[in-house]
Amino acid sequence: MxxxxxxxxxxxxxxxxxxxxxxxxxxxxxxxxxxxxxxxxxxxxxxxxxxxxxxxxxxxxxxxxxxxxxxxxxxxxxxxxxxxxxxxxxxxxxxxxxxxxxxxxxxxxxxxxxxxxxxxxxxCPGAISPGKCKMGIMPAENFSQGAIGFVSRSGTLTYEIADLLTRAGLGQSTCLGIGGDPIIGLPTPDAVRLLNEDPATEAIVIVGEIGGSAEEKAAEYMRAFGKKRAVAFIAGRSAPPGKRMGHAGAIVSGNSGTAESKVKAFEDAGIPVANAPSEIPAMVKAALRR
Amino acid sequence: MVGPPVKLHEYQAKSVLARAGIPVPPGKLALTPDEAASAARELAAPVAVKAQVHVGGRGKAGGIKLARSPEEAHEAARSILGMDIKGLRVEKVYVERAAKVRSELYLGVTVDRDRRRPVVMLSTVGGMDIEQVASEQPEKIARGWPDPRLGLLPFEARRLCFEAGVPPEQVNEVAGVAEKLYEVFRRTDAMLLEINPLFIQEDGSVVAGDAKLDVDDNALFRETELAKWKEVTADEQLEERARQLGFSYVQLDGDVGVIGNGAGLVMSTLDAVRLAGGKAANFLDVGGGAKEAVVKAALEIVLSNARVRSVLINIFGGITRGDEVARGIIAVIKEHPPRVPLVIRLSGTEAEAGRKILRGAPLVSRDTMDDAAAEAVRLARESRAGAEAVAKKK
The missing domain is CATH 3.40.50.720 (NAD(P)-binding Rossmann-like Domain)
Structure with a gap:
């Protein structure tokens, strides 16, 4: 599935x-x-x-x-x-x-x-269920079939992390590159919900960015309904407020959209947050063992 | 490439509002104190003399002065023109007939990302920073989320007025302004459109005290009139040049230059630099499928920042090819050897071919983003220490 x-x-x-x-x-x-x-x-x-x-x-x-x-x-x-x-x-x-x-x-x-x-x-880069169907522009060789559900607001960073997961032997059920714009069709919480309810997905990797409050909402959802282990990563933790980091959606303005608030929301929901993409595979393995 | 929203000056935004039938005080733009004085004469002082700069808080910074006579307007303009407000030089002032204020409202329209709807906000706490009101007294702001296909309907506008506590005798007029404001928001592809404050005058009439209009950069192709108002400030010039060359650049205040492909990957690279104890000098995303020439231009822009002490290039090839990136780097090195060390991490499409091209070139290659960031930070620190030692000897 x-x-x-x-x-x-x-x-x-x-x-x-x-x-x-x-x-x-x-x-x-x-x-x-x-x-x-x-x-x-x-x-x-x-x-x-x-x-x-x-x-x-x-x-x-x-x-x-x-x-x-x-x-x-x-x-x-x-x-x-x-x-x-x-x-x-x-x-x-x-x-x-x-x-x-x-x-x-x-x-x-x-x-x-x-x-x-x-x-x-x-x-966005699109979506892929490795080994079954690819709808998008991602280089397929970085992905492999398995049981990790993966949702990301980024493009290339998705390839980087998929590659890290694949090299660590962690194949993916479905990877959803949902896009970096302020208004998108499938925001992080909805994507997480789909993966949480997918029988073929054993753990979820959530890659967010600064800006908006989708990550906080996804964390809230997982705290209430989470059936799967999850690991998160937030890009842009060192970004200063008021600067738009390439994506139209990636901007910290006022108190909204900060990395701190997103990290805290995930940690409060019992979801560990990686400091760097390279930490993700080991954290996923640890989460699966728990 | 995503650009920041195009900001309009108050006098420009007000001309847009006036054409939509929203009452604004009569006013004139002035570039000199003499022009300000004659504007005050024409408008029949008292007038407000207001700095036209793209920054908030100009009132607190002394950029708005009341003048009771043409002489006072001359004096006010003399002190405001050329003033530095948060790093921006005031080049023009707007002279406007002073309103007879009874009370102030806030009225604004923006995009609510979470609800994926436009949101109209109205508050009787006018003249203040609305973000501050939102965080300290959220109950003081009435909000409505109109269907973008229908616009702000009359009953929705009235409901906002009653919920916000607008005096009943002003409800019809304020609701009318809100409907028109929404229409301007839609028609101009605005990201933000606000009237803050919206004055209720002593005679009960309503007039826009200030106006702020930020237009979606992605929609400028159909906003020909507003596009011509786009201004690029001195510190945005590099960023604008980068956009014209086809990539996205944001200046930061560290000393490790960063180049990568894809906004998320570049953001992560900046984070990796900080994790390694350094500070990035910039954000630079070459975009997807960058060719040799773009990579060359990108590296040149990063090196043009005098603060840069090392450059970290992090490419994960998808559409972007490692060999194209490598050729761009070699082109720069050949033309003028960079004054600072380059650290490169190539992965993904044609990374092997890229590494082959770079073999023998004066740069450091690392296999992972973390290692490359650590090396770039170390090299920048070494260079800084060297420079400090030289400075001490002097």
Whole structure:
């Protein structure tokens, strides 16, 4: 088992342009069922052996797709997400970076009324259930199949930590790269809840960042409902307030979003917090032995 | 690349509000004391002379003065223009007819990350830092979370007024301002739009005392009018240049320069530097898929900071390739040998090829982020100790 994506996931790529084609090829190599692509005007053609459609609705009709991966540029990506929600897809992953916040406010309002759709991202590396399905841009060789559920707001840091886990013999059930924007589809607490309820997941690694209060809420949830061991890491512990650390969401303003508050919330919930990514594998092993 | 929100000056924000039908006092921008005096004459003093700088707390810093005559306005402008407020030089003042204030409100709209909704806030505690009110007297702030597809509805605006304790005879007017303010927030792609204070005047009319509008940098492509108001201050210039080159740079105050790929990884690298007992000089994320030229430009920007005593390059290749990174580093070394030691950690895609390219180059290579950070911190400390010894001898 795994969450959100597995061998039955059939993916349409929205915005199958240059970047989309590169990653669609990697995903097919990995074994992901990439059943179609959309690009207005390209309907009826093929790109790298992938049948193309003008609209997502037509693609879903023809292929029975249940998921989409979005590479549409920032100005149109909000619209692409709305199109995917309208097509009632179960899983939508949006890689696009730089979507205006107001577009995401509209998406969030529509998404709240569409409980059957889960959105991952935007501004994220995507999700992978190692050995089964990859929907995203992550280098697959750093991931391996196993029982560790992994949720992260970062991109490259996710690869780094997946690599550390893999080298330590700790394979993963599902890794969710949820994105670094202020408004995202699957915030940390929701991602943690999915992994907590997944029978194939034995322990959860939660990688957060400064900014917002998603980590505090995830800690609260685990304190009340945690069935799995968990280990956390917060990036940006040395960041000064008022400076935006690359991600639109990673900023400490006033009292909100500090690393201290996040570390304390996890520790209060009995979840140990690593000082550096390199400490995570040993802490996960120790947590599993407890 | 993510940029900080574009901040508008009070006089710019007020012109946006006025066009939306929100009452603002008549005012004029002045660049000299003479202009301020003639503005005061035109507006019929008393006037407020207000520094236009992108920083909070200008009132406390002496950046706002009341003037009862054109002469006083001249004098006020003379003392405010050129003033340094939290490191920013005042280049212009806004001269505005003084309001006859009975009481002050706070009215603002921003994005509530947790609820993933816009949030409208109204309080009868006006003129203060709203974050302070929020933490000390949270019950004094009424909040509403409108549906972004509908805007702030009249009943929601009225409810906010009654919950906040706005005097009943002002409710209709304040609610009207709130509805219009929400509309401006939506139309301008604002991250924050506030009127603080919103004055209730002695005659019962309502007028915006101050206005703050921060616009989402990611939406500037459709905000052509506001985009032209974007200002880059002296200490933001490096950060702006970096953005134009395609990466994200934030200046910090330590002496270990840091370059990496991916915001989370770079943040972790800064943390690793601190864990090793050092302080990072900057945050620099080259982004995904950085090519040789970008890496070269990134290294040059980091080295242009005179405080830097060592540079730590931490790359975990995904889309970014180790060999491209290595070629960028070699290009800089060839052109002008760096004055400080470089420590590099390459992992992931094409890391082996990258290491091969770097073989023989004057730099230190480490296999893990922790080891590389420790080495960069040690080298910076050594250089600092050396410099102090030289200084002592003199």
């Amino acid at each position: 795994s969450v959100l994506l597995d061998g039955r996931t059939k993916v349409v790529i929205q915005g199958l342009g240059r970047e989309g084609r590169f990653h669609a090829a990697r995903m097919k190599e990995y074994g992901t069922q990439v059943v179609g692509g959309t690009s207005p005007g390209a309907g009826g053609t093929q790109r790298d052996g992938i049948p193309m459609f003008d609209t997502l609705a037509a693609a879903v009709d023809a292929t029975g797709a249940n998921a989409s991966l979005i590479f549409v540029p920032a100005g149109g990506a909000g619209d692409a997400i709305l199109e995917a929600i309208d097509a009632q897809l179960g899983l939508v992953v949006c890689i696009t970076e730089g979507i205006p916040v107001h577009d995401m406010l509209t998406v969030a309002a529509v998404l709240a009324e569409a409980p059957s759709t889960t959105l991952i991202g935007p501004n």
